[in-house]
Amino acid sequence: RVIQNLARRRKPLPPGPRGLPLVGNLFDVPKTQDWLWYIKMSRKYDSDIISVNLAGNTVIVLNSLTAANDLLENRSSIYSDRPPFPMLIDLVGFHWHIAFMRYGPRWKEHRKVFMKQFQPSEVLLHRPKELKAARVLLRLFLDSPHKYERHMRHMAGMIILSTAYGIDILEENDPYVGISEKALQAMASAANPGAYLVDSLPILKYVPECFPGARFKKQAREWFKVVDIMPHLPYDFVKTARAAGTAQSSIASRVLDEIQENAEDDVRRDHELTLKNVLGTCYAGADTTVSALGTFILAMTMYPEVQKKAQAAIDEVVGRDRLPDFEDSIPYIDALVHEVLRWRPVTPLSVTHAVMEDDIYKGYHIPAGSVVVGNAWAILHDEATYGPKTDEFVPERWLTADGKLNTEMPDSSPAFGFGRRICPGRDMAQWSVWISAASILSVFNINKSLDKQGMPIEPPGEYTSGMLCYPIPHECDITPRSKAAEEMIRRAQLA
Numbered sequence: 001r002v003i004q005n006l007a008r009r010r011k012p013l014p015p016g017p018r019g020l021p022l023v024g025n026l027f028d029v030p031k032t033q034d035w036l037w038y039i040k041m042s043r044k045y046d047s048d049i050i051s052v053n054l055a056g057n058t059v060i061v062l063n064s065l066t067a068a069n070d071l072l073e074n075r076s077s078i079y080s081d082r083p084p085f086p087m088l089i090d091l092v093g094f095h096w097h098i099a100f101m102r103y104g105p106r107w108k109e110h111r112k113v114f115m116k117q118f119q120p121s122e123v124l125l126h127r128p129k130e131l132k133a134a135r136v137l138l139r140l141f142l143d144s145p146h147k148y149e150r151h152m153r154h155m156a157g158m159i160i161l162s163t164a165y166g167i168d169i170l171e172e173n174d175p176y177v178g179i180s181e182k183a184l185q186a187m188a189s190a191a192n193p194g195a196y197l198v199d200s201l202p203i204l205k206y207v208p209e210c211f212p213g214a215r216f217k218k219q220a221r222e223w224f225k226v227v228d229i230m231p232h233l234p235y236d237f238v239k240t241a242r243a244a245g246t247a248q249s250s251i252a253s254r255v256l257d258e259i260q261e262n263a264e265d266d267v268r269r270d271h272e273l274t275l276k277n278v279l280g281t282c283y284a285g286a287d288t289t290v291s292a293l294g295t296f297i298l299a300m301t302m303y304p305e306v307q308k309k310a311q312a313a314i315d316e317v318v319g320r321d322r323l324p325d326f327e328d329s330i331p332y333i334d335a336l337v338h339e340v341l342r343w344r345p346v347t348p349l350s351v352t353h354a355v356m357e358d359d360i361y362k363g364y365h366i367p368a369g370s371v372v373v374g375n376a377w378a379i380l381h382d383e384a385t386y387g388p389k390t391d392e393f394v395p396e397r398w399l400t401a402d403g404k405l406n407t408e409m410p411d412s413s414p415a416f417g418f419g420r421r422i423c424p425g426r427d428m429a430q431w432s433v434w435i436s437a438a439s440i441l442s443v444f445n446i447n448k449s450l451d452k453q454g455m456p457i458e459p460p461g462e463y464t465s466g467m468l469c470y471p472i473p474h475e476c477d478i479t480p481r482s483k484a485a486e487e488m489i490r491r492a493q494l495a
């Protein structure tokens with residue numbers, strides 16, 4: 001084995017730009033949209049696998065579906081760890097979040113509990129809550145269309161908090177939404193690759209707060225206050241509601257019933273802690289759904305002809321006198337959801353994995369402990385896989401000539417990551433986006449706003465840049481397709 005390891009180490013690292021002493025490529029990698037820079041490097045070195053050195057840490061970037069599948073999927077037994085994330089975990093306190101747990105028994109236990117609640121058969125149980133939230137979304141769009149981003153956030157929060165905890169959230173200033181949003185803002189900032197030097201030089205986490213340049217520690221301490229209580233607050237709500245006999249059906253209640261029946265005190269405590277962490281993690285999923293819905297609104301504003309085709313497809317199946325339901329089969333909307341996830345992936349560089357053992361791929365050495373990144377943007381924009389004009393929003397690329405979903409083609413799953421860490425909420429997420437998109441288009445038109453001269457305002461199509469990216473809300477006009485549509489939205493609230 002020793003000889004094998006020595007032989008591996010003699011192989012070169014995957015190609016990449018030469019860095020400076022000590023800092024390596026720390027200042028070469030751009031702070032924003034680094035996925036585009038990695039594509040450029042991949043072309044420059046004519047290799048779908050490249051490496052950079054960030055202050056001594058090797059980062060391996062996989063820029064093709066083949067490379068991502070070969071390593072993250074087919075060798076997942078050694079490629080499913082996470083890097084240590086000193087800022088996010090040790091300082092900001094996200095140690096309870098499944099997505100950032102190291103590979104091992106603790107992660108496996110959490111993932112098992114999560115998967116059980118979000119496997120496709122269980123997701124069917126959550127549909128009534130998704131449908132209710134989609135209908136509330138329509139009414140909110142009707143009342144204040146310009147606040148569409150806030151309403152989509154409300155909808156995603158409503159689905160997750162009612163599914164996970166049986167909490168009916170308030171339309172304004174809900175305390176559970178408030179705390180979760182604050183924690184997620186902290187996550188978005190702290191997980192931003194390259195944003196904090198402490199992630200490259202973990203020793204910095206020990207410097208005192210008063211030390212020059214240690215402002216990040218003060219910031220982390222502020223964030224810690226909300227991040228630490230985020231999973232506890234809604235969980236305590238369920239426990240109180242159960243004691244009072246007022247708890248609504250929810251994942252928390254169902255799992256608590258099972259736990260109460262079977263376990264000894266200390267086993268039960270462990271199970272409860274796992275459950276609390278799993279449920280806390282769910283809200284982060286809500287945030288990704290908001291990003292995908294924002295991309296949907298952007299695409300509909302930019303591509304009116306796609307919008308018209310989608311509406312025609314809905315009208316053909318659903319008609320104009322009821323709202324869409326999960327039972328409706330509308331392949332054009334299936335295609336549109338895939339295209340939303342592909343065109344502007346929510347996590348363009350996915351979430352970083354780490355490799356646990358030395359490995360060799362295509363003759364290159366991948367050292368144990370390297371960070372391994374699947375460049376989801378590069379993969380989902382590869383014309384060899386997804387056809388021409390991948391920068392354009394074209395749902396037809398997912399359809400056969402007779403308008404059915406093309407099952408021969410790879411789907412949009414790289415948007416949800418890879419291998420053993422692939423997003424376990426993806427089924428639920430896709431259905432949330434599906435029902436929202438179908439419901440919105442069945443009753444609303446989304447058009448470019450007009451400026452003072454009556455000219456259409458082109459949406460800038462800007463996104464935030466980080467691990468999770470969100471479209472920056474743009475001006476658009478969201479108006480009911482007819483008086484009857486408006487009445488249908490109001491009636492649906494009373495049902």
Ligand code: HEM
Nearest residue numbers: 098099285288289292346351416417418421422423425429
């Ligand atoms: C459009 C919506 C969503 C997108 C694009 C998305 C994307 C992702 C990605 C890229 C990962 C990392 C996978 C990897 O490391 O290879 C991930 C992980 C995860 N997602 Fe999602 N997600 C979405 C919605 C959701 C929802 C709704 C939930 C919960 C109900 C959820 C729960 C999780 C969890 C728990 C993990 C961590 C998995 C692990 O590390 O084992 N996600 N997601």
